[in-house]
Amino acid sequence: MNCLSLNVQGLGSKAKKDWIKELNNKHKVNFLSVQETKLDCISDMDVKVLWGNYKFEYTISEAVGNSGGILCVWDPSVFRKEHHVVSDNFVALYGSWVSNQVKLLVVSIYAPQSITSKRSLWNYISSLISHWDGHCMVMGDFNEVRCMKDRLGSVYNAQGAN
Incomplete structure (x- = not known):
C-alpha cells in the first residue's frame, strides 16, 4: 500500500489540489492523509480533483473555524473500511x-500545540491501538520536532519530542 501524508496548511486553492493530484499519480498513492485542510466542508468533487479519479472512499474531520481539518482518501480495492x-x-x-486480508487500523493525526492536549491525545490513541487486534499505521502532523538539529529559530522541547 502506497501512502502519502501531507500538512497542506489550507486546501482552498486549485493549484494545491492539482499538486496533490500530481503527487498521487506520480507515486501511485492508494491512501492519502491530508492534515490542516482548513475546510469545514469537502465535496465529492473536491476529493475527485485531489484523487484523480472516481475510485475512492473518504472520511473527514472538519476544520474548527479556520483551523485543523483532516481528510483521508483511499482506494477501496486496496483498503476496506469497516x-x-x-x-x-x-x-x-x-x-x-x-x-492479504490483514486487519489494519490507520490513524491520521493533526496534533494540538499544547503539551497537555498532546498527552491526552496520545493516551487516547494508545488506548485505541492497545484494544486493536491487528496491524496499525499512524501518520500525520504531530506538531513536534524529534531532533534538536531539526528545530531552527525556536526552542527545542525534549519532553515533547520524547
Missing part, C-alpha cells in the same frame, strides 16, 4: 488490507 472514529485531532479507520 468503521471509523473521528475527532478534531484524528481520524481512525478500522478495516483490512484487501490483498
Whole structure:
C-alpha cells in the first residue's frame, strides 16, 4: 500500500489540489492523509480533483473555524473500511488490507500545540491501538520536532519530542 501524508496548511486553492493530484499519480498513492485542510466542508468533487479519479472512499474531520481539518482518501480495492472514529485531532479507520486480508487500523493525526492536549491525545490513541487486534499505521502532523538539529529559530522541547 502506497501512502502519502501531507500538512497542506489550507486546501482552498486549485493549484494545491492539482499538486496533490500530481503527487498521487506520480507515486501511485492508494491512501492519502491530508492534515490542516482548513475546510469545514469537502465535496465529492473536491476529493475527485485531489484523487484523480472516481475510485475512492473518504472520511473527514472538519476544520474548527479556520483551523485543523483532516481528510483521508483511499482506494477501496486496496483498503476496506469497516468503521471509523473521528475527532478534531484524528481520524481512525478500522478495516483490512484487501490483498492479504490483514486487519489494519490507520490513524491520521493533526496534533494540538499544547503539551497537555498532546498527552491526552496520545493516551487516547494508545488506548485505541492497545484494544486493536491487528496491524496499525499512524501518520500525520504531530506538531513536534524529534531532533534538536531539526528545530531552527525556536526552542527545542525534549519532553515533547520524547
